[in-house]
Amino acid sequence: MKAIHEDMLSSITKGEQLLAILIDPDKMEFEGLSTFMVKLNASKATHIFVGGSTVEAFKTDELIRILKGVTDLPIVIFPGDVSQISSHADALLFLSLVSGRNPDYLIGKQIEAVSVLRTMALEVIPTGYLLIENGKETAVERVTQTSPLSRHNIQDIVDTAVASQLLGMKCIYLEAGSGAMNPIDVEIIHAVKKEVRIPLIIGGGITSKQQLDNAYTAGADMVVIGTAFEENASFFEELNK
Numbered sequence: 001m002k003a004i005h006e007d008m009l010s011s012i013t014k015g016e017q018l019l020a021i022l023i024d025p026d027k028m029e030f031e032g033l034s035t036f037m038v039k040l041n042a043s044k045a046t047h048i049f050v051g052g053s054t055v056e057a058f059k060t061d062e063l064i065r066i067l068k069g070v071t072d073l074p075i076v077i078f079p080g081d082v083s084q085i086s087s088h089a090d091a092l093l094f095l096s097l098v099s100g101r102n103p104d105y106l107i108g109k110q111i112e113a114v115s116v117l118r119t120m121a122l123e124v125i126p127t128g129y130l131l132i133e134n135g136k137e138t139a140v141e142r143v144t145q146t147s148p149l150s151r152h153n154i155q156d157i158v159d160t161a162v163a164s165q166l167l168g169m170k171c172i173y174l175e176a177g178s179g180a181m182n183p184i185d186v187e188i189i190h191a192v193k194k195e196v197r198i199p200l201i202i203g204g205g206i207t208s209k210q211q212l213d214n215a216y217t218a219g220a221d222m223v224v225i226g227t228a229f230e231e232n233a234s235f236f237e238e239l240n241k
């Protein structure tokens with residue numbers, strides 16, 4: 001398979017809108033997976049992300065092996081923890097939680113991951129991960145013991161994204177949190193897009209086609225959706241309309 005990040009860049013240059021379906025190994029029932037995958041493969045999805053904030057060790061690897069047998073879409077690990085790294089995936093979002101000030105999630109976990117990464121030829125995509133406050137506490141906040149950035153301080157969000165780009169990150173991920181009540185504001189997406197040239201990924205709380213379109217119009221290069229599909233797989237058909 002072509003390098004995932006390189007491929008993302010060429011799709012974005014062509015004006016294509018990327019859609020990643022997030023599968024959380026802890027929430028996906030293995031029995032329902034084949035029906036879910038038939039719908040996913042027939043949908044507009046361009047990538048599959050696998051990961052979660054609290055996943056049992058090795059469950060991610062098991063799920064990725066199964067997925068590899070039933071889809072041709074690239075599988076990218078969106079890790080909550082080092083134990084979620086699997087050699088069977090196509091790439092790993094190497095996240096640094098730049099919205100927070102917990103050294104473990106800025107650099108500690110990344111150092112821990114090196115001994116695992118050294119044993120495999122997995123594409124690593126350095127990603128500046130920004131959690132934006134959204135009215136209720138998210139799993140990311142709980143697990144990482146960090147505070148999100150205020151959604152009202154757009155300048156701070158833009159500066160954090162630009163600093164990540166200057167540090168050499170290859171993607172920016174603006175996260176509202178899984179199951180967030182509202183997605184990232186379009187004003188925020190627009191402001192960040194104006195100043196960063198690396199791919200902009202948006203996720204959290206997107207549950208309608210309108211919200212998805214709004215994110216793309218505001219400047220998202222890739223949108224990540226998980227909960228809406230977990231709760232109702234017919235959302236795939238809604239997006240195809």
Ligand code: 1GP
Nearest residue numbers: 178179203204205226227
């Ligand atoms: C969560 O951004 C992803 O990390 C997707 O969020 O589950 O709300 O779609 P949802």
